[in-house]
Amino acid sequence: MKSKILPLQLQDLQYRVGDLDLLGPINLTLEAKSKTLVIGPNGAGKSLMLKLCHGLLKPTSGRISWMGGDSLAADRHQSFVFQHPIMLRRTALENVAYPLKIRGLPSDERKARAIEVLELTGIAHLADRPALKLSGGEKQKLSLARSWVTRPEVLFLDEPTANLDPRSTYDMEKLIDQIHQTGTKIIMTTHDMAQVRRIADELCFIHQGKLIEHGPVETVLEMPKNPMTAAFVKGELLI
Numbered sequence: 001m002k003s004k005i006l007p008l009q010l011q012d013l014q015y016r017v018g019d020l021d022l023l024g025p026i027n028l029t030l031e032a033k034s035k036t037l038v039i040g041p042n043g044a045g046k047s048l049m050l051k052l053c054h055g056l057l058k059p060t061s062g063r064i065s066w067m068g069g070d071s072l073a074a075d076r077h078q079s080f081v082f083q084h085p086i087m088l089r090r091t092a093l094e095n096v097a098y099p100l101k102i103r104g105l106p107s108d109e110r111k112a113r114a115i116e117v118l119e120l121t122g123i124a125h126l127a128d129r130p131a132l133k134l135s136g137g138e139k140q141k142l143s144l145a146r147s148w149v150t151r152p153e154v155l156f157l158d159e160p161t162a163n164l165d166p167r168s169t170y171d172m173e174k175l176i177d178q179i180h181q182t183g184t185k186i187i188m189t190t191h192d193m194a195q196v197r198r199i200a201d202e203l204c205f206i207h208q209g210k211l212i213e214h215g216p217v218e219t220v221l222e223m224p225k226n227p228m229t230a231a232f233v234k235g236e237l238l239i
């Protein structure tokens with residue numbers, strides 16, 4: 001896949017609410033291809049960082065740039081999977097076809113692509129069920145399918161397996177890998193260090209709103225520069 005929006009650059013990115021400094025300043029460049037995992041304790045700022053990158057939140061100062069330009073042109077090439085997926089009050093198939101409707105695709109094509117992605121995701125048998133009635137694991141797969149159908153260049157996933165059992169976690173990880181193999185850049189948060197070892201190419205470690213470390217997964221895990229990173233990856237509590 002030829003890059004349309006990457007690299008993604010965070011330049012002095014800061015997010016404040018009132019007098020609370022919640023995130024930043026962060027300077028970071030994320031390139032195409034690799035799977036980037038964002039790790040850090042609860043409340044570190046992982047979700048905020050992803051939401052700022054995706055344009056769901058506006059930075060207080062600094063900027064997000066895609067291929068050196070602003071975010072508007074990048075909107076249609078990126079997608080976001082939330083920890084708690086929000087489903088439309090429609091069938092699973094209609095949920096997956098919906099983003100294509102917004103993009104103005106004709107109805108036949110919407111349906112064909114939605115069916116294809118439901119099959120790839122292993123949930124074609126759920127196509128006609130009301131999305132709101134699906135189980136947590138099924139909803140999470142549906143949410144992934146709804147992102148995949150848009151063939152995004154960048155897929156953000158915010159703790160996509162946090163509430164899933166080992167089997168569903170395995171399925172989700174395989175699907176994320178399949179999506180990555182089609183050329184999609186993965187930017188994902190997790191708490192699960194075993195998952196980091198299974199999935200990550202590069203790691204960002206965030207603590208108290210600061211980017212403490214960024215680098216290839218082997219380097220961050222085996223030779224962390226910062227003692228806080230070393231403690232976190234060893235599973236010690238950061239107080």
Ligand SMILES: Nc1ncnc2c1ncn2[C@@H]1O[C@H](COP(=O)(O)OP(=O)(O)OP(=O)(O)O)[C@@H](O)[C@H]1O
Nearest residue numbers: 017020022040041042043044045046047048049191
């Ligand atoms: N609008 C807001 N007003 C005040 N505080 C906020 C706001 N949004 C986020 N925060 C705070 O910012 C911090 C970072 O939140 P964030 O959701 O990014 O954490 P996280 O690293 O994703 O944590 P978790 O692992 O629990 O998901 C938290 O302390 C949170 O309470």
Ligand SMILES: [Mg+2]
Nearest residue numbers: 046047048158
């Ligand atoms: Mg979070």
